[in-house]
Amino acid sequence: MADTLTGAAPGTAAGTPDFPMPRSMRCPFDPPPALKAAQEAGPLARVRLWDGKDYWLITRYADQRAVLLDPRVSAEADRPGYPLQAPSNGKNNISFIMMDDPEHARLRRMVTAPFAVKRVEAMRPAVQEIVDDLIDEMLAGPNPVDLVEAFALPVPSLVICALLGVPYEDHDFFQENSKLLISRDSSVEDRTAAHGRLVGYLDRLMGEKMENPAEDLFSGLVARVEAGELTRLDAAQMGVLLLLAGHETTANMITLGTLALLEHPEQLALLRDSDDPKVIAGAVEELLRYLSIVHSGRRRAVLADIEVAGQVIRAGEGVIMASDIANRDPEAFPDPDRLDLSRDARRHVAFGFGVHQCLGQPLARMELQVVYGTLYRRIPALRLAADLADLPFKHNGGVYGVHELPVAW
Template sequence: MADTLTDPGPAAQVPDYPMPRAAGCPFDPAPALGAAREEGPLTKVRLWDGKDYWLLTRYADQRAVLLDPRVSAEADRPGYPLQAPSNGKNNISFIMMDDPEHARLRRMVTAPFAVKRVDAMRPAVQKIVDELIDGMLAGPNPVDLVEAFALPVPSLVICALLGVPYDDHDFFQENSKLLISRDTSVEDRTAAHGRLVEYLDRLMGEKMEQPADDLFSGLVARVQAGELTRLGAAQMGVLLLLAGHETTANMIALGTLALLEHPEQLALLRDTDDPRAIAAAVEELLRYLSIVHSGRRRAVLADIEVAGQVIRAGEGVIMPGEIANRDPEVFTDPDRLDLTRDARRHVAFGFGVHQCLGQPLARMELQVVYGTLYRRIPTLRLAADIADLPFKHNGGVYGVYELPVTW
């Protein structure tokens, strides 16, 4: 028989969330997350708003809840654990919608991210990667890998896919940073979102006059057919532009740093041209780093049972993927980076109907990058002490702001 969850105790015993990582352990989840997983399947945490929400730390429980239609991704539902203060004006399209509207909108942009379509892009991505490495080798040494390589690769790719001019990358990258930072005020976040929507609305007007063979022109055709509002298309464009460069850029930089700190693993990747080994390395780095580290969040619409306990309707749950991907019940010796393991069961891209739409593209880009960068620059190494690197502890996507490297 299921039990109703009991009060966790005095307010002082409820830890704040997000929880800090341990000093000197930049690749590992916060120690308090591991402790919570060992103590039991569920615990309470407190967010910025002073309210308490349920924290799910175990892999099996997270996957079960992410599949449950009785939980909602919509931020205006009672109990939803907002990541930061909001005025409800910054709509980021279908990622925070439930079916059937979520599925209807998602289907509009699924085709360009299909595996076969993405594989056809591989030669173009390889050309981008090689040209950027050529530029690095011909330029100053040392160099910031984030600015010179990690950000340009996915930005060039997503701009080409969407039909957004790459010359505007500084504009959308700066506004994207404001959107994903927890430190951004409501007013500044709303202004950044508004600037991006306005920019994409202008671009939509241009594509109505001169459509091209790109994803955004396809959305414009949906608007003209009455299947999508113009505002809805612009908001979808913000989501795709933001997700298309921010996460992959951080995986490139943080993955490189992790490999440089694990030279025996770096050697495995640098010394192989086997596509299967490179693909396996990508999956393990995704598991090990889990850069979307603010927890997947849901509001409970009807009482649900989790690990023999009941969570009531109107309560909220937070599911940090980084601790699920370190669950010893699923991954042997989970705190060890092992590029030879089969890590394909990870939840770095989420799970269920809201699983990341762009994961085939991200995987392909990372395979090209990890399979090329260290082979072409075999003496790549840090040009700074890791303790001095500026890590992104204040946003929904983890990484480094700068990564000085030399060779």
């Protein structure tokens, strides 16, 4: 098959390259070759988006972190110059993730407590039981099997449903609509309809919890609605964000991390043969750095002139920070293209940086620690049951991964 897969053409040497850039099948875990070349050429580049407009691409780790801390840049998509990922009609609000302080901080504080490290650690035994039960079912079922459907999607979906108070039997509904919402191939109408279905679903669930509150996060939001701290629509939109982020990213990390380990058997052996929690936690951080599955870049609008690497970026311009290339910056991570589970990778930016860094990162870390520390130990003969070149990679969404991962043992 062709070396370069689905994606926008990188453009000519004399022109502005399109973004996102296509990956190479020579190593589907690496950032796009043109993105790597842009980083090697300098800390800043100009790229063109779907709308035909040019924006600044920030390629270096230190510069990205500095910009993400700068109050002169905005996460709000309606600001002049904001680099939208796809056409939008402004109706698909995904809550505080695309707001600035103080409103961002006010809403975020309402859902922070359930994701605190101590609260998350208290969930570890329940997550371990979910993982063990699903592995039992895999071992008792067909061989080979699609790891996505049998394991990677159910694990985080069951966990986030329990945390939010969403019935797991509705997982097909919210997974299908989540896929439409994050795909760049979806039309504005399709994304709006998917968002509306999810908001409507959670609004109906809110009504049920007003009648019968429970000990879950969504019931807590309902209490804030009743206290006048939050509108019902805001609560539903916060629920969409948490439901979407709570299963989609972790599921892709499980599958893509497993694939990367199967393609690096010496690294897999280090993880499979250890029961040291520190080794497992370190492996999770390195896989997060190496894979960086949020691959459309973190995007901001510049509100006042800023200087990045000696270049003035003007108010009203847009900037894109591709975390996958920041996590491969040799100034931050020596020999960055090598998967090394013994590396101290804790400073990666896979979860972002600054006030908008991922709220659910303690939960994601804990889930991945349980999965990576259990799956390969319990199924030591796990192997890929397809050719790497034939796997259907996710090139047209905001989160990178594979649609299917056939495995056998």
